[in-house]
Amino acid sequence: MIKMLDRLLLFLYSVAIGIASIVAIITASGGFSEKWLQDVVTDFTGDVKIVQGSVIGVAIIILLISVRFFVVSVKRDGSSAPSINQRTEHGDIRISVETVENIALKAASRTKGVKDLRARVRVSEAGLGILIRAFVDGEGSIPTLSEEMQRTVSQQIEEATGIPVAEVSVFIANVTQAPTTFKSRVE
Incomplete structure (x- = not known):
């Protein structure tokens, strides 16, 4: 009103x-x-x-x-931070979107060969939409690495928050170059 x-x-x-x-x-x-x-x-x-x-x-x-x-x-509104609201038999639960993003980053970082991660969370009726942006080292298969990351992120978020994950999209932004070391040859 x-x-x-x-x-x-x-x-x-x-x-x-x-x-x-x-x-x-x-x-x-x-x-x-x-x-x-x-x-x-x-x-x-x-x-x-x-x-x-x-x-x-x-x-x-x-x-x-x-x-x-x-x-x-x-005037600052106390509930201005974007959050995901759930109703349980004991009351309401509010989880900030930033918390879900951090859980996604933590889960994605467990995947071997992934560097420099970023996460975005979208809330929809179907569940959460997670977008992971990553750099990879290029030593493994990118599709295999992406699928493992999707599975890990989805499972971790659903276990930690109880909120269904509709999709996990992985965007591989680039391949990082490992610093190469050259041995000096002294004659």
């Missing part, structure tokens, strides 16, 4: 500021003469004091809305 109210206030605020900006631009560029503006106000209300009071009232409302938006923008 509060979010809907904030959206409505933001819409009204945007319209009011937009109209005020257009009027200010036209007035500053000489589009309206001061005498003409006074005549319009007088014809419309009959009294300039009523317009001044109205302008002050609208300005106070816009100031209050500005303060509200400032507070909303600065």
